[in-house]
Amino acid sequence: MTSESAMEILDDIEAAARTDDGLKILKENLFTLAAQYARMRTDWALVSLDVRAEIDRPRRAAHDVFIDACNIMSRAMDKQGHSIAWRRRLGQDRKEIGDFACHLHCILGIRAR
Numbered sequence: 001m002t003s004e005s006a007m008e009i010l011d012d013i014e015a016a017a018r019t020d021d022g023l024k025i026l027k028e029n030l031f032t033l034a035a036q037y038a039r040m041r042t043d044w045a046l047v048s049l050d051v052r053a054e055i056d057r058p059r060r061a062a063h064d065v066f067i068d069a070c071n072i073m074s075r076a077m078d079k080q081g082h083s084i085a086w087r088r089r090l091g092q093d094r095k096e097i098g099d100f101a102c103h104l105h106c107i108l109g110i111r112a113r
Contacts, residue, residue, distance in 0.1 A: 001096050006103030009086040013073065016082040026076055030069045031108060037062040038105030041098060063094065066101050 017027040040059045044052060074087035090100060 001099035001103060003103060003106075005089070006100055006107065009090060009100065010104065010107060012083065012086040013077075016077045016080065020080055023073070023076055023080065023082075026069070026073045030066075030073050031104060033062070033066045033069045034101040034104040035108060037066045037098065038102045041102060063098055063101075067094070067097050070097060070100075 013027055013030070017023040037059075040055065040062050043055065044059055047055070070087065070090065074084045078084045090097060
């Protein structure tokens with residue numbers, strides 16, 4: 001996952017959500033879950049192996065919830081007639097999807113300045 005790929009996926013999601021309140025809510029949820037998972041992933045990199053063992057289950061659960069949110073967003077966009085090529089492009093690899101969450105977190109942080 002590159003920054004450019006993440007931006008292209010983000011652009012697709014945001015374009016679909018601009019005119020649909022239901023998709024806007026799903027987008028906001030997706031972004032929130034991305035930020036939550038990305039924070040946990042960063043914490044993972046900064047703690048000892050003992051602490052990693054303690055936070056592994058909640059980190060994995062947050063990752064699963066973010067993946068579910070991607071799938072829900074994709075299904076809702078498809079139902080509304082929007083392209084879901086972004087979801088196929090994102091793929092099924094957990095690490096790639098996690099990287100996407102981290103890119104979203106970064107992009108949202110930079111936008112917030």
